[in-house]
Amino acid sequence: MQKGGRKRGCAEGEGNPMGTRGRESRARPAGVSGAWRGGVTLTLGMTIFAKILSGQIPCHKVYEDAHVLAFLDINPLSPGHTLVIPKEAKATVGELSDDSAAAIGRVLPRLCRAIGRAVGATDYNILQNNGAGAHQVVMHVHFHIIPKMADGRGLGIRWEAGKLGAEEAAGLVKAIGAGW
């Protein structure tokens, strides 16, 4: 616990109002690359998740390590709906470092198991949005773990599938291989 009784970073069991105004933090948080003046982080332009990482706003923390933080979503689709974020401040998965990506990959299965046990769900979705056009609202990488409850609560999906033709598939495989 820090001086003044406030724990840095996200704390278990605290309320987490979206849109809470940030305040200045004296220590630059890991992965936060905002403007820096005399040991004070300027909060302008920080995402709400960067503010959670820096301890400027609280969250309901379920897991933390050197690279990753996981906390409950404040607008859950089902009980246990959790967000898993890298401490690295990047908007999309494609921008992440290998270290961040590996750290998230390592903890996702463990968190899925623990959350499932906690809420009594065996089924769940992992949702990960990249870009406003793909429904991303908070521009800091996050993975949603969303338990699917027996009563139907959880992620609803509209899946309008097409058909993949052989020619199109061959072209795509070639283009993806070239962009690797």
Ligand code: AMP
């Ligand atoms: P996305 O549409 O993938 O960007 O989802 C962003 C998610 O962040 C939403 O499900 C929000 O409910 C959640 N969220 C926003 N602010 C907070 C917060 N302060 N604490 C916890 N979850 C949040």
